[in-house]
Amino acid sequence: MRLAALVGGEAEIVGPEATLSDVAKVMEDRQVGAVAVVERSDLVGICTDRDLAMALGRACGPEDPVSICMTEAPDVVDPDVPVSEAAAWMLETGYRHLPVMADGELLGIIDVRDLLWALIDSA
Secondary structure, eight states: OBGGGTOOSOOOEEOTTOBHHHHHHHHHHHTOSEEEEEETTEEEEEEEHHHHHHHHHTTOOTTSBGGGTSEESOOOBOTTSBHHHHHHHHHHHOOSEEEEEETTEEEEEEEHHHHHHHHHHHO
């Protein structure tokens, strides 16, 4: 199975000026653990639930911009990558979320749970 089978909806996106409170609200409303940070249709970062927690640990406030805690220029993965290869890469890197992009277009963000379900379903 390829990652293309796991993405199909739109990724949750915010702009770099979005506040940490805005990001937390999107994550809560959409029940996701990561949002893409997009500026002028370019992926400039990713903010995960872990990034938000670490920002709070650094005494950042809810009105601070997401740009202070996002991972800038995140690694991305192609939708043609096999699920098992993406899972191995996530184990090696410690990533829990990966943006999936093709031809400069963000197709979605996969997370560890997506990969686990795919691997279980294919077993």
